[in-house]
Amino acid sequence: MQGTPVNIIVGSHVWVEDSEVAWIDGEVEKINGQEVVIQATIGKTVTAKLSKIYPKDVEAPAGGVDDMTKLSYLHEPGVLQNLKIRYELNEIYTYTGNILIAINPFQRLPHIYDAHMMQQYKGAPFGELSPHVFAVADVAYRAMINEGKSNSILVSGESGAGKTETTKMLMRYLAYLGGRAVTEGRTVEQQVLESNPVLEAFGNAKTVRNNNSSRFGKFVEIQFDKQGRISGAAIRTYLLERSRVCQISDPERNYHCFYLLCAAPQEEIEKYKLGHPKTFHYLNQSKCFELVGISDAHDYLATRRAMDIVGISEKEQEAIFRVVAAILHIGNIDFTKGKEVDSSVPKDDKAKFHLKTAAELLMCDLKALEDALCKRVMVTPEEVIKRSLDPQSAVTSRDGLAKTVYSRLFDWLVNKINNSIGQDPNSRSLIGVLDIYGFESFKTNSFEQFCINFTNEKLQQHFNQHVFKMEQEEYTKEAIDWSYIEFVDNQDVLDLIEKKPGGIVALLDEACMFPKSTHETFANKLYQTFKTHKRFIKPKLSRTDFAVAHYAGEVLYQSDLFLDKNKDYVIPEHQDLLGASKCPFVVGLFPPLPEESSKSSKFSSIGSRFKLQLQQLMETLNSTEPHYIRCVKPNNLLKPAIFENVNIMQQLRCGGVLEAIRISCAGYPTRKPFFEFINRFGLLSPAALEGNYDEKVACKKILDSIGLKGYQIGKTKVFLRAGQMAELDARRSEVLSTAAKKIQRRIRTHQAQKRFIVLRKATISLQSICRGRISCKVFDNLRREAAAVKIQKNGRRYYSRNIYKKLHVAALAVQTGLRAMAARKKFRFRKQTKAATIVQAQWRCHRATSYYKKLKNGVILSQTRWRGRLARRELRKLKMASRETGALKEAKDMLEKKVEELTYRVQLEKRLRGDLEEAKTQEITKLQSSMEEMRKKSMKQMRCLSRNAKLQRKPLKKLLLLLKKHKF
Numbered sequence: 029m030q031g032t033p034v035n036i037i038v039g040s041h042v043w044v045e046d047s048e049v050a051w052i053d054g055e056v057e058k059i060n061g062q063e064v065v066i067q068a069t070i071g072k073t074v075t076a077k078l079s080k081i082y083p084k085d086v087e088a089p090a091g092g093v094d095d096m097t098k099l100s101y102l103h104e105p106g107v108l109q110n111l112k113i114r115y116e117l118n119e120i121y122t123y124t125g126n127i128l129i130a131i132n133p134f135q136r137l138p139h140i141y142d143a144h145m146m147q148q149y150k151g152a153p154f155g156e157l158s159p160h161v162f163a164v165a166d167v168a169y170r171a172m173i174n175e176g177k178s179n180s181i182l183v184s185g186e187s188g189a190g191k192t193e194t195t196k197m198l199m200r201y202l203a204y205l206g207g208r209a210v211t212e213g214r215t216v217e218q219q220v221l222e223s224n225p226v227l228e229a230f231g232n233a234k235t236v237r238n239n240n241s242s243r244f245g246k247f248v249e250i251q252f253d254k255q256g257r258i259s260g261a262a263i264r265t266y267l268l269e270r271s272r273v274c275q276i277s278d279p280e281r282n283y284h285c286f287y288l289l290c291a292a293p294q295e296e297i298e299k300y301k302l303g304h305p306k307t308f309h310y311l312n313q314s315k316c317f318e319l320v321g322i323s324d325a326h327d328y329l330a331t332r333r334a335m336d337i338v339g340i341s342e343k344e345q346e347a348i349f350r351v352v353a354a355i356l357h358i359g360n361i362d363f364t365k366g367k368e369v370d371s372s373v374p375k376d377d378k379a380k381f382h383l384k385t386a387a388e389l390l391m392c393d394l395k396a397l398e399d400a401l402c403k404r405v406m407v408t409p410e411e412v413i414k415r416s417l418d419p420q421s422a423v424t425s426r427d428g429l430a431k432t433v434y435s436r437l438f439d440w441l442v443n444k445i446n447n448s449i450g451q452d453p454n455s456r457s458l459i460g461v462l463d464i465y466g467f468e469s470f471k472t473n474s475f476e477q478f479c480i481n482f483t484n485e486k487l488q489q490h491f492n493q494h495v496f497k498m499e500q501e502e503y504t505k506e507a508i509d510w511s512y513i514e515f516v517d518n519q520d521v522l523d524l525i526e527k528k529p530g531g532i533v534a535l536l537d538e539a540c541m542f543p544k545s546t547h548e549t550f551a552n553k554l555y556q557t558f559k560t561h562k563r564f565i566k567p568k569l570s571r572t573d574f575a576v577a578h579y580a581g582e583v584l585y586q587s588d589l590f591l592d593k594n595k596d597y598v599i600p601e602h603q604d605l606l607g608a609s610k611c612p613f614v615v616g617l618f619p620p621l622p623e624e625s626s627k628s629s630k631f632s633s634i635g636s637r638f639k640l641q642l643q644q645l646m647e648t649l650n651s652t653e654p655h656y657i658r659c660v661k662p663n664n665l666l667k668p669a670i671f672e673n674v675n676i677m678q679q680l681r682c683g684g685v686l687e688a689i690r691i692s693c694a695g696y697p698t699r700k701p702f703f704e705f706i707n708r709f710g711l712l713s714p715a716a717l718e719g720n721y722d723e724k725v726a727c728k729k730i731l732d733s734i735g736l737k738g739y740q741i742g743k744t745k746v747f748l749r750a751g752q753m754a755e756l757d758a759r760r761s762e763v764l765s766t767a768a769k770k771i772q773r774r775i776r777t778h779q780a781q782k783r784f785i786v787l788r789k790a791t792i793s794l795q796s797i798c799r800g801r802i803s804c805k806v807f808d809n810l811r812r813e814a815a816a817v818k819i820q821k822n823g824r825r826y827y828s829r830n831i832y833k834k835l836h837v838a839a840l841a842v843q844t845g846l847r848a849m850a851a852r853k854k855f856r857f858r859k860q861t862k863a864a865t866i867v868q869a870q871w872r873c874h875r876a877t878s879y880y881k882k883l884k885n886g887v888i889l890s891q892t893r894w895r896g897r898l899a900r901r902e903l904r905k906l907k908m909a910s911r912e913t914g915a916l917k918e919a920k921d922m923l924e925k926k927v928e929e930l931t932y933r934v935q936l937e938k939r940l941r942g943d944l945e946e947a948k949t950q951e952i953t954k955l956q957s958s959m960e961e962m963r964k965k966s967m968k969q970m971r972c973l974s975r976n977a978k979l980q981r982k983p984l985k986k987l988l989l990l991l992k993k994h995k996f
């Protein structure tokens with residue numbers, strides 16, 4: 029795409045094309061006719077042709093634009109600068125209309141691929157969120173669901189640009205959208221996703237351009253049912269790089285599976301008699317055995333796990349790795365000259381050991397294997413001749429066997445995965461994801477590059493057809509006013525390659541079928557046939573090379589190995605050998621050829637098979653709605669944050685990105701049938717629809733009412749310029765969102781009102797319930813309080829009463845005690861007083877009595893003595909007076925009177941004592957009840973009293989005795 033040097037005036041900011049750094053920016057100093065002098069920002073003055081100068085958009089947003097069709101100046105430096113700005117901000121995705129450009133970040137950016145992101149992109153309108161691979165997958169999915177049409181996503185880019193990673197993301201997102209419940213432990217989408225590590229282990233290898241380069245093309249068809257759920261899947265692979273099995277260059281590696289197996293657990297290493305990769309010829313041609321940051325041992329286990337998930341049984345896995353090990357051993361069978369001329373035999377014991385191990389692992393006959401490698405059977409009409417091969421040919425035969433076995437193994441894996449995932453015959457539609465090698469142009473380009481570039485030509489044509497050709501056809505059909513948009517149609521290159529008869533592929537097949545053909549004869553044939561073809565170039569200095577002017581540039585091919593690489597037949601000896609293996613798995617890899625084909629032609633060409641495959645692929649793609657993702661590799665160092673301008677510009681040119689931008693801007697990339705247009709955008713101008721039944725006029729009115737310029741109205745469709753649809757959609761979204769807001773507002777008001785009424789009612793009843801409950805609680809509390817007070821009162825009363833009772837009883841007891849004590853004291857005092865009185869009376873009585881007695885006795889004595897004397901005197905007188913008896917008798921009567929008196933007194937005393945005792949008994953009886961305790965005392969007192977009584981009795985006794993003595 030060449031820029032149009034508009035607005036180039038002195039002082040304007042411009043870009044200048046520079047072959048080394050791609051672009052230099054600066055300010056125009058001078059314009060001299062067709063030459064411009066620029067003061068570049070890199071500090072030098074540059075003089076360039078006016079046609080190499082492009083205006084710079086000084087008002088472009090600082091963060092770049094997410095769709096390049098939005099750029100004010102659409103030219104290469106503008107596009108590059110935009111990508112660069114975004115890449116520096118880690119915005120690796122940018123749209124170019126409907127094409128997504130993905131720049132490999134060479135660093136993990138998990139935040140842009142997590143579940144949250146998937147959720148965000150699910151159902152989001154295209155262009156609403158920032159560009160993303162999920163957005164493309166979402167568009168494809170929605171289009172499939174809404175229109176019921178199959179879609180395809182074509183991922184392209186050069187090796188290491190990130191196609192496989194992008195494809196994986198697409199598959200992950202589609203699995204997320206169409207995932208379904210787990211059945212039998214694993215889902216279809218799980219199997220589809222897990223097929224990636226299995227295919228990567230066997231089809232990927234480290235190359236100089238990518239540490240995990242897919243050495244095959246892949247088209248994954250994901251089938252969906254009516255509900256949009258994944259119901260099946262099919263994987264188609266294209267052109268596995270067979271030569272890598274036997275030949276690798278430093279610092280590349282062979283297919284990952286070989287290294288994985290060499291890092292397997294020890295028992296497997298021993299079982300397959302393996303060792304370090306450096307001990308195997310197929311691996312040690314390069315010094316690179318390990319990958320930085322990758323553990324082969326870990327990957328081996330991961331691959332086995334993935335194999336389990338995709339449905340490869342344990343037994344099959346064992347057989348697969350046995351065959352892989354056998355290939356490694358086959359590679360170590362070296363040959364030396366045999367005894368016969370031009371014959372060969374295993375070189376040494378080491379070669380024999382590997383031959384034997386390979387035979388064991390493939391479960392075929394050792395001798396048959398040796399013969400298959402060292403001999404050829406020639407069938408002539410006359411006889412069957414066995415011809416020996418020289419060591420060089422034996423090595424070629426050996427490598428041929430290894431390549432055939434490996435490619436059959438790879439095909440088996442793909443078939444197995446397809447069978448295991450299963451196809452859905454009732455699938456409504458599918459989404460195909462194509463991850464195919466990008467355009468390749470190296471120093472030496474062989475048959476592989478030729479096929480790869482052929483594929484890219486095909487895809488470019490599909491792209492052209494979709495983007496340009498069909499577009500312009502449509503313009504004509506719809507009779508809109510348009511000017512022809514120039515684009516490079518590559519049909520002539522495709523004719524050069526695939527035309528039948530006469531194309532390069534056909535000529536190659538022809539050459540392969542003639543035994544005497546060599547690459548020189550083939551090249552000559554090409555030179556002759558395409559002498560005048562403008563896309564075919566014969567290099568001046570070479571006799572076998574040829575160049576093709578591809579859409580992305582000229583590529584020089586070396587035809588040396590074209591013939592060999594194009595031959596796709598299995599040497600019959602190899603077929604017979606492995607067909608007779610005792611291992612059913614190996615036999616399965618080499619099914620017997622159909623009788624006819626083996627007879628008619630043993631030859632089949634890789635080129636024409638590949639051509640056929642591509643044809644089928646194109647048919648599939650043509651029946652789908654395509655979406656394009658162009659992966660870009662920002663640098664060859666495979667490091668993040670390095671943006672190599674020239675390299676990227678080249679990729680953008682090759683990928684047709686710039687061309688697509690140009691066409692998008694020059695043409696009418698969006699169109700809609702009138703009906704659909706009115707249906708969709710009628711709401712932008714309701715007035716335009718009123719009373720108007722002509723759709724075309726209505727469409728025009730709608731567009732005019734919005735004020736869009738530059739659109740076209742065809743016979744049945746409205747044609748819009750790039751970005752106009754977005755503008756219309758934005759307006760529509762605005763109208764819809766205003767309407768939606770209005771409706772939402774109303775509905776929300778209504779709902780809120782309803783909610784409010786219900787809420788109020790509920791609140792009131794809740795409040796009344798609450799209040800009721802609170803009152804109940806308060807009442808309950810009051811009742812409880814009253815009860816508590818009552819209980820407390822009663823308790824206290826009871827307690828006080830008890831205390832009082834005790835106190836009362838105690839007081840009574842004390843009072844009683846005290847009173848009793850006082851009474852006792854009084855009683856005692858009275859008793860003592862009484863007793864004292866008695867004692868005193870007794871004593872006095874006694875003393876008086878004693879005194880009286882003494883006196884009386886004395887008196888009596890003295891009287892007696894006296895009377896005696898008187899008596900004696902009288903007696904003497906009486907005697908003398910002799911018997912004066914009368915006097916004596918009188919004395920005697922007097923004495924008797926006295927005794928009577930004394931007896932009366934004794935009786936009186938006795939009666940007094942009885943009265944006293946009676947009073948005493950009465951007193952005791954009275955006091956006995958209250959003074960139980962004092963009984964003893966009283967007893968004592970009684971005793972005392974009785975003693976007193978005794979004492980009282982004593983004088984009485986004495987008195988009685990006295991009376992007795994005196995015989996009263």
Ligand SMILES: Nc1ncnc2c1ncn2[C@@H]1O[C@H](COP(=O)(O)OP(=O)(O)OP(=O)(O)O)[C@@H](O)[C@H]1O
Binds near residue numbers: 135240
């Ligand atoms: N989106 C991404 N995020 C992070 N790293 C990425 C991304 N895309 C690619 N890469 C890195 O780039 C490497 C190469 O990517 P990938 O294998 O997808 O390239 P490719 O285009 O498929 O190459 P080939 O054609 O050789 O198979 C990956 O191994 C990965 O490290």
